[in-house]
Amino acid sequence: MNGLHIDVKDCSQCPIRHRAVCSRCEPDELETLENIKYYRTYEAGQPILWSGDHMEFVASVVTGIATLSQAMEDGRTQMVGLLLPSDFIGRPGRERAPFDVVAVSDVTLCCFRRRPFEEMMTQTPHIGQRLLEMTLDELDSAREWMLVLGRKTAREKIASLVLIIARRDSSLRRKLPADGMTFDLPLTREAMADYLGLTLETVSRQISALRKTGTIRLEGKRHVIVPDLDALISETGDDYDGGMIA
């Protein structure tokens, strides 16, 4: 089971699609929306939420990719989450966003106004249970990522990220890895660097290194072919196949 499936009663007029230039631009419009559930789209590169923003809604990603990240005053930034379709944004019970959320590609969110959503949660316990399960999964992957950030070499970091993207991609398409896995990197070199705690130059160098040894092949800048998945796995530093998707 992927994502959070919720039936909202008075949802006849959904989906309402409206486009926002910036998450802070139209609080009034948002405030006057009477329905609980609505859709919202963002263009690639647009901010969805800034850390500290008042959160009017919780949402789940319908299409596109967004990132969750944290920035220091001097510009150093660390990505702390990658949001793919079916991932959840926001926290019932919290007023303010703890991190920045940015659309990497064009993104459609399915939003729920926060207050009504919280009420709904108290009435239908399975929503809370499902949300707990999803949050625990996120916590586990955050902790796995801490190992990558704290202990892996640049080479291992890159291999780990490529592997994660490969797996997520093939699980999204429900296509099991065949002889030659092939997929697109959804992130720029800089975004990969922010995910891995590296500089973009190092990311580029290590991708080139993996290419030179034949572990991956590239078509253009973004399209990746993995001829031998085991070879890639052995570059990650984890020797066994930890979290292979079913």
Place this chain on the structure above:
Amino acid sequence: MNGLHIDVKDCSQCPIRHRAVCSRCEPDELETLENIKYYRTYEAGQPILWSGDHMEFVASVVTGIATLSQAMEDGRTQMVGLLLPSDFIGRPGRERAPFDVVAVSDVTLCCFRRRPFEEMMTQTPHIGQRLLEMTLDELDSAREWMLVLGRKTAREKIASLVLIIARRDSSLRRKLPADGMTFDLPLTREAMADYLGLTLETVSRQISALRKTGTIRLEGKRHVIVPDLDALISETGDDYDGGMIA
């Protein structure tokens, strides 16, 4: 509100205290326990759970300190959580432990047999709600730690860790920081290194450096005095006072 407060009906014979040499040593004894809730103690240094272990119980820490960590085959290890009194161990709905749990000091756990606990959760929704809240908090702190691991210098990492320990300590004692905050480091240099993605030598060097500039003072190896909290905060790289406890 700290921790998870649960009333168990037939708890007249609690607490049952029994001591385990190893979490894997006495499945039979555990299996035959009829009550839902029981206490269990571990000595400093003992493993509580190995990654992959079958989890018979969920628990919350009553006294002592435990760590959650992840190891690579070659010995590199990364701590991914620090469990203090009132923190929760385990995951309803999961058979196996995802990480290693080790007692750093003597630890007492309040355990709940997993199956009955899960049933209890479906019946009393506030337990699930509270657990969701705690899990979201843990997720936030894991993500904040990702910034430390990925982007901070060794010096900033040490300052961040000392600050976190200082705050947790003063919040546990409900004693607000006075002119000279004073507390013990509960971790060895090596454990700090595993938390921060550093080597123990670097930890030692950076603690010495903070001592030489007067940011902290040491009495013995473990006892720390922070004469000026702001000076310490400015060493963390976060310029503003992000998550100061109430």
Place this chain on the structure above:
DNA sequence: GCGCGACATTGACCAGGATCAAAAAGGTGC
């Protein structure tokens, strides 16, 4: 007190990744 072992500090040297800089490769609009 003495000796032992665990933990911590300090030093010398090295290397992986950062930094600074320049060139190359794609896209996109005209």
Place this chain on the structure above:
DNA sequence: GCACCTTTTTGATCCTGGTCAATGTCGCGC
């Protein structure tokens, strides 16, 4: 096609933190 801009690659050099090794400190049992 061509010019322009963004993204990426590659190169040269530097520096933080890792590695290897020695020394110091503390606590504890005898």
